[in-house]
Amino acid sequence: MERIGVVLGRREATPLEFWVGVEGEGLLRLDDLVVVEGFHPKVGKVRYFGMVDLVAKAHEGESFDTDVFLAVQGKIPVSLAYVAHVSVTRIVPEEFFPPDPGSAVYLAREEDLELALYYDAMKNQRGSTKLPAGFLKSGEVAYLNLEFLNGVKGGHVNISGISGVAAKTSYATFLLKSLLESEVLEEAHQARVLLFNVKGEDLLFLDKPNLRLSEEAKEEYRRLGLPPTPFGSVRFLAPPKKGEEGILPDVETRLEGVKAYHWDLVQFAQKGLLPFLFTDKGALTNLGFLVAHVTEKLRRLAEGQKGPHLLVADWPGGELPEDITFDDLGRVRLKSFSDLVRYLEYKLLGPETGEGEGDRTWVARQARPTLEAFVRRLRSSVENVGHLIRGDRKGNPPDPLSGSHQVHVVDLAKLSPQGQMFVVGSLLSDLFAKKERGQYRGRVFVVLDELNKYAPRDEESPIKDVLLDIAERGRSLGVILIGAQQTASEVERRVVGNAAIRVVGRLDAAEAERPEYRYLPTSFRQRALILPQGMVILHQPEIPVPLLVRFPFPAWATKREEVLEDNSAEALRREFF
Amino acid sequence: MAWRLYSLDLSRLEGTAGEVLSGAPEGAEEGYPASFQPLEEPWEARRADPVPWPEPLYFVDGRERGEAVLSDGRRLALLGCVAAGAVVYQQGNMRLLETRVRRVGVGLEEALRLGELVYEPLPLEGPPSPGDVLTALQEGLRKARTLLEEKLAGALAGGLLVVDGPVRLRRQGPVLGYIKTHWARYLPEDREALLSTLKPGERTPMFRVRRKGQELASWYLRLPLPPEGVRPPESGLLRVETPLQGDFGALADLSLSLFPALASHPVKDPRAPQNLLPVGGLERELSRRMGSREVVARILARHQDSLSADQGGG
Structure with a gap:
């Protein structure tokens, strides 16, 4: 164990939070996990696990801000204090007495880290329910408890974040990858996914390997226990082109393998x-x-x-x-x-x-x-x-529950808002009705961005009714909504509130202050404003603090230019014969 | 009879090295200004080109604090804490080098343990005059502090040593002492006029000072005291002295690069400008190491019982 400092005595140490003085060359950053051992003769040994949510350095004892100039000029001796605030995530055993000031603080690694983040509790009678959800800052794998995603103890995911910084859709697809291929979800082969592509044609290349996927990123997938491959079984559906006789999918960058849908x-x-x-x-x-x-x-x-x-x-x-x-x-x-x-x-x-x-x-x-x-x-x-x-041709509406494909991508990007509403509403109500009647056994994951449009806080619409139904009853029926929006404050409370797993990407400053994000400690709300690409804040019911999680670069292409062309003889044969 | 706690309120016994030492005792020294003897002529303000500070550059200072007075019915004893420390300037950086803290019982014959505090005995030299017991005890504490300072300073090798107060210790290398308050007069009246015309960064010519068989060179220099012209010119004066040996003239010129740069600012320090910046920092550190006065007082009060038990019949 790496000793990093001691519990401070100048500030109160409590069972739920305390301050740490960092010693010597020690390095303690936000999100680092630490462990402290306490002892009381009547209770015995108690271990406090916690996460650093504030770190600060200051010149101690100096009463003037300008003293720092004197210190820099070498005119006064100064004492540099490096302190960190720790929020306790867990106490083992649950004896809530405070740690002694001066107790040694260690970085939590491996087994300690698992205890700190309740990984040990992520299991059921059939085995582990640790679903890989990305990497912690320390490089260790971050997990979320599948039982809070698949409907057993909780269900639904809600993702917030401004667009353009690769958080919402990228993280949603990464979660799907993890769900379908990590072998943590039971009968994953029976699970079905309905993905709505709302912008551009980002999701139309889910089945193509990404040209820009580096060796390191591949290694990261392996460390997560996932194959660094695109999605294997995907069906792409796009609305037909307007005003044309034949029924051709209205897509621009992907020309093959997309079917047009209509009723x-x-x-x-x-x-x-x-x-x-x-x-x-x-x-x-x-x-x-x-x-x-x-x-x-x-x-x-x-x-x-x-x-x-x-x-x-x-x-x-x-x-x-x-x-x-x-x-x-x-x-x-x-x-x-x-x-x-x-x-x-x-x-x-x-x-x-x-x-x-x-x-x-x-x-x-x-x-x-x-x-x-x-x-x-x-x-x-x-x-x-x-x-x-x-009325001119037999209808071919998307039906994620039939056919052999596991993932169904339904393109909405070219549709008018009314058209989008119609497609989403029709598909979801149909899907929900089928699950209600028990027509499909496996779980169905629905990924829908722009929830604020489909389930606005202040308006009523038939689509909102369907989404509310899914949010409130879906988890017992095996319909799991992975919803996303730029601003959770504009989405119906019950839709967001029913999501057990909450994910936050980069937020707008005003948005981060709204009550919808109060579950995040201040330091996380501040950081949500500056989150870089590929990082999200992940909150799940069992862990009292959110985790800052980095997820790997997509192994699938997200646009035409990223597609790794397969020119092998075998692929060409498939194409031509 | 056993020692008993007599008083814990000793705020008037507290003091720091410079103030105490440059106070009254200095005025009684060997007949100045009558024996005034300049070392440089003519008698006019002097400037010098800036020179880099020598390294390592040490500053040594000490603190003392009376913590309790004990009484056994006949005699008084003073429990006190003395501390000395050094900061060093090296490679453009001022850092704390060392601190030493001792607790002493002036007037005790045996060590006294009260809780976690241990007071080492420091017997008084000879019986004090009855009216002046407290002063004598205080003097004993001051000696303990000086001793600690000198011990610490003696261990510092090389470089230049700057001490708060008159130069007492004998040292191989160069040493500068500076005196912040000027109760003693060294200059004849006709020479004193120069003091009020000194500008910041200027000094008087050197003059000779003899003290207890020690030959010293001394001079006044003027520290900056912003805003200029508001306070009387004397309030920015510092008297500096160095043993009359080696190249003391070079040290006098060096002092003009050293002390004005380290003068404290009146907004930040009521003892500005003479209370030098690194020494101010050192003093804060020392009082921290001496422990909180309130905590010490409470420990002493709590252990009163063991006081009489331990020293039963003492």
Whole structure:
């Protein structure tokens, strides 16, 4: 054990915090873990484990700030004090009496470090639950307790941090890597991941090795017990390009291996996805009621239909647009979302000529202004989601629970905000409903950035309801949300509050002062302002202090330029044959 | 009869080396200014070019503190603490070299242990006059301190030694003593006028001083005392002396590079400018090593019982 100093006597030493005077050439930094041994004849030996959360140097006994100039000029002798404040993380055994001033302080290494960070408690009857979560400052592996992530004792992860400093998405993907490949999570092969790509095309290369991955970084992965490889089983889905006949994924940098996704009208009606087009449900309660009613009408209408187009029998010929076709029973074929909107307009407001009224069974006794508001909104959404909800081709919506791929990346970056809301809301509600019905056994991890958009603190929306459902009931159903946002203060409290694991990357100064981050000690809040790339502050329920964690450079490419091209004969053969 | 605690309130017995030594006793010295004898002519202000400080450059100082007065009914004894320390200037850095702390019982015949404090006996030389017991005890404590200082200074080899107060010890190498207060007059009246016209960084010519068979060269120099011109010129004066041996003239010129640079600032130190910066730091350190007065007083009060038990019949 390396002796680093002694417990100070000039300041109070308590069982929960004390000060350390650093001796000689000793080095004590923020986040260093220390151990002190105390003794009392009635209790015996007690060990205090703690983390340094403040270090300071000062010229002792000098009463004037300018004395330092004299000291530098060599005119006065000075005594340099190097002290550190330690927050106790653990006392073994739990006897809360203070350590004696003058007690030796040692750096906690190996077994001591494991005790200090409760690693010894991270296990269940089947084995260890230590999930590699990065590296501590000292270079040792930092762990988090899987049981607080996979839903056993707690679930969900929440990540905060300003964008552009590689924290949120990078750390989320690193955690996924650890979850899927560290072999700590049981039946990891059954786990499924739904990743939303909200910005650029960062996540579209998860399956490609990173060109810039250095040997040292590879070694770091090995020390974490992870293979330094990209994700093995990934399916990429992107929205189709707008205004084109064929269905081609709307992506720019990745050209192969991305499939376009969309819903057909029958799926849209049967699954009741209409509410996800109305993100301001709370604004008009009548409108909310109408939305629910029309959703139900559509569901009944689509009953038994195969799609992709929706057949309707009650749209008189005179009202029809020119390109509408009929099936053999004389029913009208709705072949696009705009057809559907026009049909609904007819059912709710009557013929375009303005004579007559809407169908009474559709309008649900709503006043005309409400009906008009509904139609207006629906019309304006045609531009946003017309290419996502279509009647010309069999639907192919993302379904992370089916197929053989483990990770499903759903691209949202090119969609309008309404389109993004629609996709996220539809997918999550569908996924949650399936898990509720027990249709899939394995755990499902959902990674969603920009939570402040989907679950804002002050507004109501159907998507927020789904996210709240996942946050509150998801962990018992095996749906784990790895959510991220720039500012936790703008996200619904219950969504953030239900996350057992909290991660903070670099924060904006004003944001760091908000109550959402009070669980961080002051020194960590200050440091959150200056966190460098690749470092996050990790907080988990069992450890009373947060950990400053560095995570390795991604082993997978995060953009086209980083992709390590595989030109081996075998790879070429795969490509061409 | 046993020793008993007589008093713990001794604040008036406290003092530091310079003040005590440059006080009254000096005035009684061998007939100055009558025997005034200049070593340099003409009698006018002198300057010197700056020279680098010699290394190592030692500063030695001491402190004393009375902690309790004991009485056995007939006699008094003084328990006190003396400390001496040295700082050294070397390679552009001033650092604490050594401190020594002793606890002595002036007037005791045997060592006295009270709790963790041990007072070594220091018998009085001859019976004091009845009215002056306390002064004599205090004088004994001062001697103990001087002894400690000289012992410490004697162990410092090479370089230049600067001591607070008159030069007493015999040393192989050069030594400078400086006196901060000027109760004693060394100059005849017609020469004294120069003192009030000295500018900061100037000195008087050297003159000869004889003390107890020791031949010394002495001079006054003027320390900077910002803001200039507010306080009377005498308040920035320092008298420096060195044994009349070797190149004492060079030391006089060196003193102009040394003392003004180390003068303390009146904002920070009520004894500015004469209380030199490194010595001020050393004194703070010494009083720290002597322990808190309150803590010592409490230890003594707590162990009163063992006092009479240990010294039963003493």
